[in-house]
Amino acid sequence: MDNAGWRPLMPPEGGEGGGAGGAGVAIDGNDWRAQLLPESRERIVNKIMETLKRHLPVSGPEGLRELNKIAVRFEEKIYAAAVSQSDYLRKISLKMLTMETKSQSTIPSASPSNSAGNSSEDSAGKRARLHASNQDESRNSVDHISQLPDAIILHIFSFMTTKDAIKTSVLSKRWRSTWTSNQYMSFSLPRGSSRKSKGFINFVDSVLLRCTAIKAKRFLFDAPCLASVQSSLDKWLLFAIEHGIEEVSVSLHYWRHKVYMLPRILFRCTTLVSLRVSQCCFSVFGTVNWCSLKTLRIEHAELNDNGMVRVLSGSPVLEFLELKSCLGVKHIVIESKSCKELVIDSHEFGDDEGLTLKISAPHLLKLRLLGNSQGGEFRLDEVSSLIEAELNFDMEGFAADDGDLVRGLLKRLHHVPKLVMGSWCLQALSLTEAREEVLPTLECRHLILLGAAGHEGVPVIAEILESTPRLEKLFLQMTRTLNSMTVSNAESVGHRDFDGEEFWNSAKWRIYQCLMHLKHVEIVDHGSNSLAWEPVLSLLKFLLQNALWLDKIVIDSTNSKSSQAVDPWGLLDVARILLSLPKRSPSANVILRYPSQGSSSKHVRKS
Structure with a gap:
């Protein structure tokens, strides 16, 4: 194939579009x-x-x-x-344009000149009138900001902390009192500022004392967990609740192991729409009445199953639930049809061995298991409505039955159309690959593999492709560097002299069904080791030559840091190799995206 047509293309004006015909830049x-x-x-x-x-x-x-x-x-x-x-x-x-138009409409029209005026007036009078005219213009200019509607001013305040909103008083005298009706309150005291706590408490007290807003929409609080702050926080939260607060975020930094217990009145706040609490005591003893709550995030808290039942039963319209670094929960049962997404991040199983977190949510649409969750295992009881699942957790090291854990999860997720798998899960599967245990057949159409690169990952990718006969879109994120543990494991199972092309050709009969549906392949490189390109390139070669309906292969390194990015000329060589091969699909395109200093990302596309 002729490579003379290769050239870097800048994104068209406006950032999208493709121009006439099929030779334009393909930009998602x-x-x-x-x-x-x-x-x-x-x-x-x-x-x-x-x-x-x-x-x-x-x-x-x-x-x-x-x-x-x-x-x-x-x-x-x-x-x-x-x-x-x-x-x-x-x-x-x-x-x-709207600002220009409104500003012009507020400028008073100039007075008509008096042609019958005294033509002999002296220059001193002209200078006096000119000076007065300049003062009038200055006053009129200042009035532009003073004439802004309160709704616009308060909307601007919603993007600021309360302290910054008060500072805007320098812009206009009228703004000096407008901030008192601000419905969005945000207070923060940086770590290590305990000596300033008294002044901080006085500041918050004075702000709330001067507040004239009938309703409060947002209360954000981020400060060290000092005894003086705790006693005042109860009062501030009560103020917010009495003003019909909709969004609350309380994040405390431990200092001398003081723990703040959330006031009981907060659990009966019927106006709450969004709640986030971090490093607070989340003990639930009475009835929870969060009839308006849609988003709940609990971080670094100790919970129990009974408390979770009370929270979930008292939140009938809850749509999103996230538990991050929480301890004590063993069974999460979500029966509500309104809850669409559950995130379990860095779950703490405790010191006892054999602990399990069971999840039952028959109406849930999205499930994400993330972070460092060592010490136990996840079990999915009822998740039949899921359309998206992410297995991106890390158990810190590998045990003999870790592969069985991942396979068990995949068995419960066999029906999910979109599946994300992290590097730990892929490595756990690679360690049990020699045991010849077959993965369950997956109905996945969109597969995302994070951190799968190197020779040791190729058999796992092949095993997953074999298990996804309906796969249409494959997204592969390469690792930044080769992990010494995975390299040693790869060598131990005989992958030291790995021949990628030979492997994929021998595996063709196993993944034949996948090749009948695959349309889109994307490789994202965040500055990976150059050695990782060899097995990935062998995969791309194989897909380009065998995928029947392949539409495009995208190689994307636009998000790489300049110090870690792969040489774009090396990426061009990779793309040229792919373009020199015969294509099974006549519509297949190879698209290369790479960063360019001082300009937008460069794109190269060739049919």
């Missing part, structure tokens, strides 16, 4: 943020800053710093909400 909509470099976003923030300075003039470094914070938070909100780069730029432009 979900990947546009990776293509937008920080320098580009900084330039957009500067443009927003220039517009704000024209219509909201301030003086002094303090005022400029506050304007910059507004511009940054304004851009961040649109960046998070946009669905594509063109949508991002369009929303920025529309907001700026």
Whole structure:
């Protein structure tokens, strides 16, 4: 095949599109943020800053710093909400245009000149009137920010901490009192600031005392767990609850092992929509009435099964539940049809051996088992409605039955369309691969393997492909470096002189059904060891030559750090090797994405 057509292509104006025909750049909509470099976003923030300075003039470094914070938070909100780069730029432009239009409409029209005036007035009078005119313009400019509706000002405050919202008083005299009606309260005291606790407590007391808002929407609190802070926090939470609070986040840092016990009144707050508590005593003794709660995050807490039953039964509309580094829970039963996602992160099984966390949730849609969860095992009793599952936990080391644990989980997840597997689970399967235990047949159509690279991972990938006959999309994230443990394990089972091409050709008959449906393959490289490319390349060669309906192979290194990124010319060599091979699918494309200094990510595409 002729390689002369290779050339780096810049993303088209607006960040999307493909141009006429099929020779354009293939860019996924979900990947546009990776293509937008920080320098580009900084330039957009500067443009927003220039517009704000024209219509909201301030003086002094303090005022400029506050304007910059507004511009940054304004851009961040649109960046998070946009669905594509063109949508991002369009929303920025529309907001700026709206500001220009509103500002122009508030400028009073100039008075008509008096042509019959005294033509002999002296120059001193002209200078006096010019000076007065400049003062009027200055006053009118300052009035632009004063004329902003309260709703817009309070919306700006919602992106700031309470302390920063109060600082905006320098922008306008009117803002000096507006912050008192702010419905979004955010207080934080950094670690190691115990000497400032008295001033911090006085500050929070004074803010709440001056608060004129009838309803509070958000109360965020992050501070060391000092005795003085604990006694005041009860009072502050009561204030928030009495004002119909909707979102509460309490994060305490242990100091001399003082533990804050959440007040009972919090468990009867019917207006709560979102709750996050970290390093608090989550003891539930009475009835829980969270009839509006949709999101619940509990971190670093000791729980029990009875408390979880009370919480779940008292949260009828709960949609999202996350338990992170929690101890004491042995059985989670979610019978509500409204709960859609459960996250178990770094579960603490305790010191006793043989502990198990059982999960039963017949209506749950998404399940994620994450983090360091050594000391026990997970058991899935009833999860028949799942459409997405993630097994990305780590048991710290390997035991003989770890592979059986992973296989048992996969057996309960055989029906899940989207499956994510982390490196520990893949390695656990590789250690039991020699035992010739077959994986259950999976109905997975979208498979994501995190950290699967190196010769030792190839047989596991083949085993998983054999078990996913309907697979349509394969996502493979390469490891940054080869793990010494996995290398030694690979050598022990005879993979030292591994021939990838020979292996895949011999495995073709086993994964034939998968090759009939696979359409999309993506390799994400975060600066992996160059040795990892050899087995991955052998896989890509095999798929390109045998997958019947393969649409594209994407090699993506745009998220690599500059110090860890693979040489783009080396990636070009990988892509050229793939393009030199015959393709089973006539529509198959090879797409290379790689970072380029000083500009957006480069893309190379060739049919």
